[in-house]
Amino acid sequence: MRKSTTATAVAMPLLLAGGLLLITGCQSEKDALSTGKADLAVSGAYLPQPAMTDMAAAYLTVKNGGGKADQLTSVTSPLSGDITMHTTEGSQMKHASKLEVPANGELKLSRGGTHLMLGKLAHKPKVGEKVEFTLHFAESGAVKVQVPVESSTYRPQD
Protein backbone atom coordinates (compact mmCIF):
# COMPACT_ATOMS: atom_id res chain seq x y z
CA MET A 1 0.00 0.00 0.00
CA ARG A 2 1.37 3.21 -0.99
CA LYS A 3 1.09 5.91 1.35
CA SER A 4 0.26 8.98 -0.54
CA THR A 5 1.32 12.11 0.91
CA THR A 6 -0.91 14.87 0.11
CA ALA A 7 0.69 18.13 0.02
CA THR A 8 -1.26 20.29 2.21
CA ALA A 9 -1.59 23.59 0.70
CA VAL A 10 -1.19 26.03 3.34
CA ALA A 11 -2.91 29.09 2.39
CA MET A 12 -0.69 31.91 3.17
CA PRO A 13 -2.70 34.88 4.02
CA LEU A 14 -1.63 37.62 1.87
CA LEU A 15 -0.46 40.39 4.01
CA LEU A 16 -1.38 43.52 2.42
CA ALA A 17 1.71 45.52 2.48
CA GLY A 18 -0.08 48.73 2.18
CA GLY A 19 0.09 49.89 5.75
CA LEU A 20 -2.35 52.28 7.18
CA LEU A 21 -1.15 55.78 7.06
CA LEU A 22 -1.93 57.28 10.34
CA ILE A 23 -3.04 60.74 9.61
CA THR A 24 -1.81 62.79 12.48
CA GLY A 25 -3.09 66.22 13.06
CA CYS A 26 -0.87 69.21 12.68
CA GLN A 27 -1.68 70.71 16.03
CA SER A 28 1.37 70.43 18.22
CA GLU A 29 1.23 69.99 21.92
CA LYS A 30 3.71 72.79 22.31
CA ASP A 31 1.30 75.28 20.81
CA ALA A 32 -1.46 74.09 23.04
CA LEU A 33 0.69 74.47 26.15
CA SER A 34 2.10 77.88 25.37
CA THR A 35 -1.11 79.72 24.59
CA GLY A 36 -0.43 81.87 27.64
CA LYS A 37 1.66 84.99 27.26
CA ALA A 38 3.42 87.10 29.85
CA ASP A 39 1.21 90.04 30.82
CA LEU A 40 3.24 92.46 32.90
CA ALA A 41 2.33 95.44 35.04
CA VAL A 42 4.81 97.48 37.06
CA SER A 43 3.71 99.04 40.34
CA GLY A 44 5.06 100.55 43.54
CA ALA A 45 8.25 101.86 41.98
CA TYR A 46 10.36 104.29 44.01
CA LEU A 47 13.88 105.50 44.40
CA PRO A 48 14.91 106.67 47.88
CA GLN A 49 16.83 109.94 47.64
CA PRO A 50 20.45 108.85 48.00
CA ALA A 51 22.82 110.47 50.46
CA MET A 52 25.62 110.43 47.94
CA THR A 53 25.79 111.32 44.30
CA ASP A 54 27.55 108.22 43.13
CA MET A 55 25.08 105.51 44.06
CA ALA A 56 21.37 104.86 44.53
CA ALA A 57 18.94 101.97 44.75
CA ALA A 58 15.46 101.51 43.30
CA TYR A 59 12.59 99.18 44.06
CA LEU A 60 9.46 98.08 42.23
CA THR A 61 7.09 95.19 41.72
CA VAL A 62 6.42 93.48 38.42
CA LYS A 63 3.18 91.53 38.35
CA ASN A 64 2.63 88.93 35.68
CA GLY A 65 -1.03 88.20 35.01
CA GLY A 66 -0.18 85.93 32.10
CA GLY A 67 0.36 82.21 31.92
CA LYS A 68 3.95 82.46 30.76
CA ALA A 69 7.02 83.39 32.79
CA ASP A 70 9.23 86.29 31.78
CA GLN A 71 12.67 87.50 32.81
CA LEU A 72 13.94 90.97 33.58
CA THR A 73 17.26 90.97 31.76
CA SER A 74 18.48 94.56 32.12
CA VAL A 75 17.47 98.04 33.20
CA THR A 76 18.51 101.36 31.69
CA SER A 77 17.94 104.99 32.69
CA PRO A 78 19.26 108.43 31.76
CA LEU A 79 20.09 108.82 35.45
CA SER A 80 22.69 106.07 35.45
CA GLY A 81 24.87 104.35 32.90
CA ASP A 82 25.52 101.57 35.34
CA ILE A 83 22.38 99.82 36.57
CA THR A 84 22.71 96.30 37.90
CA MET A 85 20.27 93.85 39.43
CA HIS A 86 21.15 92.57 42.86
CA THR A 87 19.76 89.89 45.09
CA THR A 88 20.52 89.87 48.80
CA GLU A 89 21.66 86.74 50.56
CA GLY A 90 22.16 87.28 54.24
CA SER A 91 24.06 90.55 54.37
CA GLN A 92 25.65 90.08 50.98
CA MET A 93 24.51 91.47 47.67
CA LYS A 94 24.89 89.29 44.63
CA HIS A 95 24.78 90.39 41.05
CA ALA A 96 21.99 88.77 39.04
CA SER A 97 22.14 88.52 35.25
CA LYS A 98 18.36 88.16 35.11
CA LEU A 99 15.39 88.10 37.45
CA GLU A 100 12.48 85.71 37.00
CA VAL A 101 8.91 86.99 36.76
CA PRO A 102 6.88 83.82 37.30
CA ALA A 103 3.69 83.09 35.35
CA ASN A 104 0.69 84.33 37.31
CA GLY A 105 3.08 85.65 39.92
CA GLU A 106 5.30 88.59 40.71
CA LEU A 107 8.85 89.79 40.98
CA LYS A 108 9.17 92.00 44.03
CA LEU A 109 12.11 94.30 44.58
CA SER A 110 12.25 95.72 48.10
CA ARG A 111 14.58 97.05 50.76
CA GLY A 112 16.74 94.31 52.18
CA GLY A 113 15.93 92.07 49.24
CA THR A 114 16.27 92.12 45.49
CA HIS A 115 16.92 95.64 44.18
CA LEU A 116 18.26 97.74 41.37
CA MET A 117 21.63 99.32 42.01
CA LEU A 118 22.50 102.53 40.22
CA GLY A 119 26.08 103.68 39.93
CA LYS A 120 27.66 106.67 38.21
CA LEU A 121 24.65 108.92 38.71
CA ALA A 122 24.27 111.73 36.19
CA HIS A 123 23.02 113.96 39.03
CA LYS A 124 21.79 113.62 42.57
CA PRO A 125 18.06 112.80 42.41
CA LYS A 126 15.81 114.94 44.59
CA VAL A 127 12.50 114.15 46.27
CA GLY A 128 9.60 114.84 43.92
CA GLU A 129 11.63 114.19 40.80
CA LYS A 130 10.62 111.40 38.46
CA VAL A 131 13.27 109.24 36.90
CA GLU A 132 12.58 107.31 33.72
CA PHE A 133 13.60 103.67 33.77
CA THR A 134 13.35 101.21 30.92
CA LEU A 135 12.95 97.62 32.00
CA HIS A 136 14.02 95.09 29.40
CA PHE A 137 12.21 91.76 29.48
CA ALA A 138 13.08 88.60 27.57
CA GLU A 139 9.50 88.02 26.39
CA SER A 140 7.73 91.34 26.73
CA GLY A 141 10.46 93.65 25.46
CA ALA A 142 11.03 97.16 26.81
CA VAL A 143 8.71 98.62 29.44
CA LYS A 144 9.16 102.27 30.46
CA VAL A 145 8.43 103.30 34.04
CA GLN A 146 8.46 106.73 35.72
CA VAL A 147 10.02 106.17 39.11
CA PRO A 148 9.38 108.84 41.76
CA VAL A 149 12.19 109.89 44.07
CA GLU A 150 11.06 109.57 47.67
CA SER A 151 12.69 110.54 50.95
CA SER A 152 15.57 108.39 52.08
CA THR A 153 13.41 106.85 54.81
CA TYR A 154 10.35 106.20 52.65
CA ARG A 155 8.76 102.80 52.90
CA PRO A 156 5.83 101.70 50.77
CA GLN A 157 2.71 100.43 52.49
CA ASP A 158 1.92 96.90 51.48
Ligand SMILES: [Cu+2]
Ligand atom coordinates in the same frame (compact mmCIF):
# COMPACT_ATOMS: atom_id res chain seq x y z
CU1 LIG B 1 23.07 96.16 45.57
